Amino acid sequence: MFQTLVKALEASIGYTINLQERIHWFYILTSILLAVYVYWRTQSRVPNVQHSKGNTIKNFLAFLFKKEHYWSKTAFTDYAFLLFNGFFKVLFLSWVLLWVTRQQNNLNEWFLEHVGYKTIELDIPVLLVIYPLFILIIGDFSYYLLHLLYHKIPFLWAFHKIHHSSTALNPITQFRIHPIELVLNNMRYALVLILLGGTFNYLAGGGVFYQKTFMGVNLVLFAFNTWGANLRHSHIKLVYFNWLESWLISPYQHQIHHSAQKHLHDKNLGSKLAIWDKMFGTLVKSKEVEHLIVGLGEEDRHYNTFFKSLIRPFSRFFLRSK
Numbered sequence: 271m272f273q274t275l276v277k278a279l280e281a282s283i284g285y286t287i288n289l290q291e292r293i294h295w296f297y298i299l300t301s302i303l304l305a306v307y308v309y310w311r312t313q314s315r316v317p318n319v320q321h322s323k324g325n326t327i328k329n330f331l332a333f334l335f336k337k338e339h340y341w342s343k344t345a346f347t348d349y350a351f352l353l354f355n356g357f358f359k360v361l362f363l364s365w366v367l368l369w370v371t372r373q374q375n376n377l378n379e380w381f382l383e384h385v386g387y388k389t390i391e392l393d394i395p396v397l398l399v400i401y402p403l404f405i406l407i408i409g410d411f412s413y414y415l416l417h418l419l420y421h422k423i424p425f426l427w428a429f430h431k432i433h434h435s436s437t438a439l440n441p442i443t444q445f446r447i448h449p450i451e452l453v454l455n456n457m458r459y460a461l462v463l464i465l466l467g468g469t470f471n472y473l474a475g476g477g478v479f480y481q482k483t484f485m486g487v488n489l490v491l492f493a494f495n496t497w498g499a500n501l502r503h504s505h506i507k508l509v510y511f512n513w514l515e516s517w518l519i520s521p522y523q524h525q526i527h528h529s530a531q532k533h534l535h536d537k538n539l540g541s542k543l544a545i546w547d548k549m550f551g552t553l554v555k556s557k558e559v560e561h562l563i564v565g566l567g568e569e570d571r572h573y574n575t576f577f578k579s580l581i582r583p584f585s586r587f588f589l590r591s592k
């Protein structure tokens with residue numbers, strides 16, 4: 271038990287040196303650089319401000335690390351979920367990965383049996399580019415659909431609310447996810463990996479090509495994380511060009527998704543791509559929302575600790591509380 275706890279701690283802290291994870295130090299660094307840009311742009315737009323050089327760094331740090339975002343009840347709830355996530359990973363991830371690999375091989379075999387052996391095999395370098403693109407498109411679409419269900423079905427919303435209950439976003443808020451949602455999210459991703467991994471395995475002539483990646487991470491994820499993914503859960507208002515926000519969800523568009531106003535938090539449900547939101551009428555662009563208050567409004571007080579958040583969805587159903 272103690273060992274599992276230590277491993278969970280290692281896994282959580284290890285996120286900062288794992289390029290697959292959004293909070294790897296390099297992605298945090300690029301996010302800070304983007305925050306510098308946002309700060310500079312905001313300051314240059316405010317007229318008659320005394321720009322004293324000595325205070326610039328101090329002011330920037332005060333702008334970046336607002337206390338309520340990093341040292342508050344809501345932030346501590348995020349950190350507790352980060353640790354819990356690490357625990358979950360240590361206990362289940364290796365099993366899930368094993369199961370996924372087995373199912374990918376089964377699908378490959380199924381293709382061989384029902385479609386037959388191929389005479390032409392696709393080039394592995396080509397597949398290395400196409401595979402992440404398919405993961406991006408199919409993965410993102412399945413994310414959109416599941417996310418839509420979280421928002422539309424009351425039973426699922428009760429669990430998804432935990433992610434929305436943060437009242438001051440910070441990069442760790444991405445881990446503020448109820449274990450039931452965590453299981454569903456992992457099942458979704460496992461199905462995508464089985465479907466695409468099995469198919470591409472077959473197309474590559476049985477070579478497990480997708481294990482060859484760019485520094486252990488696929489290029490799409492690397493680009494996404496480098497371009498300020500950490501700012502999605504923050505108060506830094508990084509927006510894209512208006513036209514680009516119809517294609518890619520900007521950090522501020524995800525912050526809009528965290529709005530306490532219902533008509534806004536049912537919007538921008540995509541993860542990386544905005545095309546699904548555009549297609550299904552759930553897209554809101556940054557220029558449409560000037561000021562933002564995040565959270566669940568009045569209900570926030572029911573979710574302001576880790577244990578309350580963990581239990582609340584169940585009590586809601588079994589004890590008929592709101």
Ligand SMILES: [Zn+2]
Pocket residue numbers: 417420421430434527
């Ligand atoms: Zn949501």
Ligand SMILES: [Zn+2]
Pocket residue numbers: 433444503524528
């Ligand atoms: Zn979020």
